[in-house]
Amino acid sequence: MRSAGGLTHVGPLAKAYMAELERRRNGMVDGKEAAAGEEREPGRQGGRLPELNEARVIGRIVNPPKTKEGSGARGDYKMARFVLALNRAYKDSLGKWVRETDFIPVVAWGAVAEAASKAGKGSALRVEGRIKTWQVEGKQYRWELKADLLEVLDLRAATAKTEAQGELLPN
Template identity: 35%
Template sequence: MLNRIILIGRLTADPELRYTPSGTAVASFTLAVDRPRANQMGERETDFINIVAWQKLAELAAQYLRKGRLAAVEGRLQIRSYENREGQRVRVAEVVADNIRFLDRAESSMSGGGMGFGMDEPGMGGGTGYGTSRPPVREQPHYNDPFVDDGKPIDISDDDLPF
């Protein structure tokens, strides 16, 4: 069985952070995801998908995500039902996030895009808890890039070649 979803879209509003009576953080927000094809009238349609994040991931989402930010969300589809105030049974589909990644730059002091956080980061126990995080990915100085001079001649002696 497999229940994995990856979505890329923009937040329609700032995440709403709440706490359960036991103190567990839960954040919810809606992601606007464009459909890949236009409809018969040539217009692109958009799906508005509810996202829920728990524990540390919820706190990080509430801290860093804002309305309009482009984000990738990885998680699982959850269908739940409840009885509303009128006594009617309501079914809700939502994505329970276990990894969120920024895909654009914030207007703040972040120097590089691509910041992400989730429960499956390397060295974090292989997904044993929700919301472990890693520091933002920063732009590295070009001296770490072996291809920074791509297209320019490289001076290598025959003794340096492995073949």
């Protein structure tokens, strides 16, 4: 475990992610990307921190995605909803390893929804997007990850599904 810029992180993926956040933070002026040649004030921008709503997760699909197609004010659309299971492990106060699973609701639109609809239960996915929240009946808040990018990581599950459909994946 290492510390960088007041944040503690583990491993090369975290290191790459922190480098990307630092690059973005250094390029922000008043919460926006700095234009070429424009200087950025050190620290806070006019008393505000730049805003960032990004999520990157890797997990497995709990159940096959539920898809919906239709037409709306913006034209035809395709939507897919699914839940990702994210496993994590940590040591408790006694030094014993404990495994936990978080379940993340995901929604995808358009081409990302099309890609999600081809992934089956148990498929490993990398999803990038943003957190979207809304309030239900004036009381409870709900949230989901709106997927902007989806990558199937588990070729085994993808191969099994396409072979069952009579198709083959390219080598």
